[in-house]
Amino acid sequence: MKSIRLATAVVAAGLLAVCATAAAVGSTKKAVTISVASLIPGSTPAAIQQFNEQVAEFERAHPSIKVKPVEYQWTGPTFAAKLAAGTLPTVFEVPFTDARTLGDNGQLADLTAGAKALPYVSKYNKAVLAEGTDSKGRIVALPKGAYAQALHYNRKLFAQAGLNPNKPPRTWAQVEADALAITQKTGKPGYVEMAKDDNTAGWILTTLVYTLGGRMEQGIGTRAKATVDNKQTISALNLLHHMRWVDNSMGANFDYGWSDINQAFAAGNIGMYISGSDVYTNLVQASKIDPSIYGLAALPLAKNKKAGVLGGGTLVAVKPTVSAAEKAAALKWIDFFYEEPLISKAQAVRNAKTLVANKQPVGVPALPLFNKKQYDLANSWIKPYINVPIAQMKPFLTDIFAQPLIPEPEASTQSVYHALDAVVEAVLTNRNADIQGMLKQANSVAQQAISSGS
Amino acid sequence: MDAISDIEVKGAALPAPRHRVRRTPLSWARGGGLSALVFMAPMLIVFGAFSWYPIVRTVVMSLQHTNLVQAPTWVGLDNFSAVIHDPQTPIAVKNTAYFALLALVFGYPIPLAAAVLMSEVRRARGWFSALAYLPVVIPPVVAVLLWKVFYDGSSVGVFNTILGWVHLGPYPWLQSQQWAMPSLVLESTWANAGGTVIIYLAALTGVNAELYEAASVDGAGLWQKVWRVTLPQLRGVLLVTMILQIIGTAQVFLEPFLFTSGGPANATLTVMLQIYDYAFGNSLGGDYGRATALSLMLAGFLAVFSLVYLRATRSWSTE
């Protein structure tokens, strides 16, 4: 009995092996399949629809490439997990802050050859392209979008508080005064700041400090010096302390993260807050904001030579473990989906039409990836399709190009932000927080992170 | 531990085969060795791969610097030193001890009192048990998120509204460094006390009724019966639940993670959260050496604590 069973097993295994080989041999077609990052999970069906339409268009133009959309959202822990496991989509997005380190660690594909073959590669804004270049000079990621921090404000609450919605505050003193007015007349918090422990608190504090002329680091790489306990940081924290405890214009919740604060704003519960200039897309896609309440202004800058606006952005990269054919296909997708709409009128118009048809925002203010001329040109192409309240964003668009754009702290960015999270939270939740002491400690923690290259 | 000798006494093995044959592989297989191995296999494979191997790896990794790009390098006790010198570590230890202490104060005597009362209910005791246990079956994530809504700091938050009826508050709950940890303990107690109640109830049924009768005959009142009969009889269970609770709360993760992410200003940072931050908090890859070092330190502490505890209570639990 046993021997018969054994024999059957061997034969079955043999048959399976033969079939598998046959299948493998039979599938030597020229089609290349790549997976690409699509939308953040939980996006509206309409948004998903428009993405799929763009995929279909690409596949029509490139019949030998099949594109598989994969929902994707960059969050620290899940990105690290996928990176370590190798389960990132072929084409994925990373923030400016991480690209260089990832490239140096060999975790992004080297795109230099393919990128240099693109006709517009020399037209990129040098600073933006540099964010995607590793320390050996290899291009490891191409720019997707750049943003500057901006002040988002609720026009309806402004009006209710007796303020002019077309004249948002231009100095920090005015921000304070307007916040107080909103709180007193409408009961809603006039100014809210991100204060969650996931590095967003430190990110916004750094933004504030930049507008006052301070810097969080000096130098680059592991030899950089942490300077988070500078004069301007103390001023910024004192400003927050005043608004929180004296004016009481910051509401009762101090653990907002990036998505929570968007949600609260869209629900009409916040007067003003700071975030990237491009969050309107998220406000529409995730929170269905009523467009009439939205106002966008540039951040107030102090009268300091070093005052500027924190800029950031997203890059798009390719997995390092791909074949040459996949890398070529990935570059074609990046070119089609991310870059072409900014350079080719036909593509820009097609893109805009698809977005509009699916009720997605077109015309959200972004920063130039190329030069200003190209930027204006691209905007003129999509002008007829703009469906965001662009007039309400005029204060931002008028002022932003005169403001110096400052990149985020270069060394161990996320760790530096993390060191500052606790300080911001302490100021907002403890009336007697020891600002100087906590900043000193945050500085030593930040310095440790910088020196160890994490 | 009594349990070990217990296991050895009961249940003898199946009788060995009569003939003492030479142990060749074939005779081993025929003598039941192969089938025993087949039955042991799932357990051995699963435990080997997912329990024993990782335990060994924790020790190894705590002495290495691991990033998943290059090969790991040996760094001796550097990880332990880094953890000890991290300014957040003493904060995490203090907070964890605070949580464990508060949880013990709230979550230990109250279920006992409730169980004693419940065990004397004449009718419909099932209702009591069901109501007490209901919060325990709610998925913990749902419980935390629900209480997070309750804890809204504005004057129209649920708890603040209720307290407002009696002219109290509004309180900041999770938005204050003083109130955050007690708020976490309150929810944790709500979600877990029911389990403890049921355990105590079950143990109370094991109390010998004759002891109560004897005490009554001796003229003991109700309080004295509880003090002299109930509690001593429950000693074993009480001691076990206490140590289990301490070990459990020392590893608390869900509440600080979902309620406050360790904030505000590290007021709810616990050791588990610190380990999570080391290993999974950095988008560029974690510091697994420090994470495993801290895990070992926590496990070591719990081991020592348990031994001390068992030794100290040995004289109390045996009769």
Next chain:
Amino acid sequence: MSGERPAQLISPAEWRRPGVRFGVGGAQLLLLVALVVIGLGPLLWLAKSAITPTNDTITHPMALFPHGVAWGNLRDAWVNVDVGRYFWNTVVLALGSWAVQLLVAATGGYALSVLRPRYARLVTGLLLTTLFVPAVVLLVPLYIEIVRPPLIHHSFIDSYWAVWLPAGASAFNVILVKRFFDNLPREIFEAARIDGAGPFVLFTKIVLPLSKPVLGVVSVFAVLASWKDFLWPLLVLTNPNEQPISVRLPTIQSQTELGVFLAAMCIACLVPVAGFLVFQRFFLRGSGLGGAIKG
């Protein structure tokens, strides 16, 4: 559970005394009220708010439908938030973990208790030691093992096996089953052996049918533990479409209006609560069993 055994602390004679009757009875009544308010209250609020418009929940959380009922919340939760899918993921994860745990505990307990190979003592000792190792020790290396398995060059991230297989490594289950088998009368095995039953037949025809009670307890523990699991699925299931409801709920909170979110939470509670009400005996008896093990 109700009325299983007569009260013992308070004798019938004492109960007749008015002081005792009103004192203890009053305390019990208070306890009942407290249990209803504290135990049931939050859940009733959740159910009420699940069908209340978001605005009303925010501005008047304790009011009772000031502007009518919003059944749409439930529909939105099911359709837009897709609670059904995450719920299904939770079920699949629970079933797989349950199956693995049953397999490991039943076969392992049987081998250790009944078959008793020479190395059984060693293995039992190892299991007992494992029982006292806190879960935190396993977290990081297990994660690395899933991300980069040592021999197989394929990551198990985003695979349900990464959750099912490690769930089987529960020393508690194996010890529980082993003790149960230890308490079975040896004569049954002897008799079966004499009748010519080999180890497999002994397992399937004799031992398994007898072990329904302990396997029932293991099953309840297994399903409950899987339902409550948060950190591990959070780490190894990065694809949102595969995540169980406990992992998904926190992430979608900021994209979902409060009313719909509460409705999703309410739906997530339905099965555990319903399961509890139906299988009360198992839950309460099983949990009490843990306490009956004296130190």
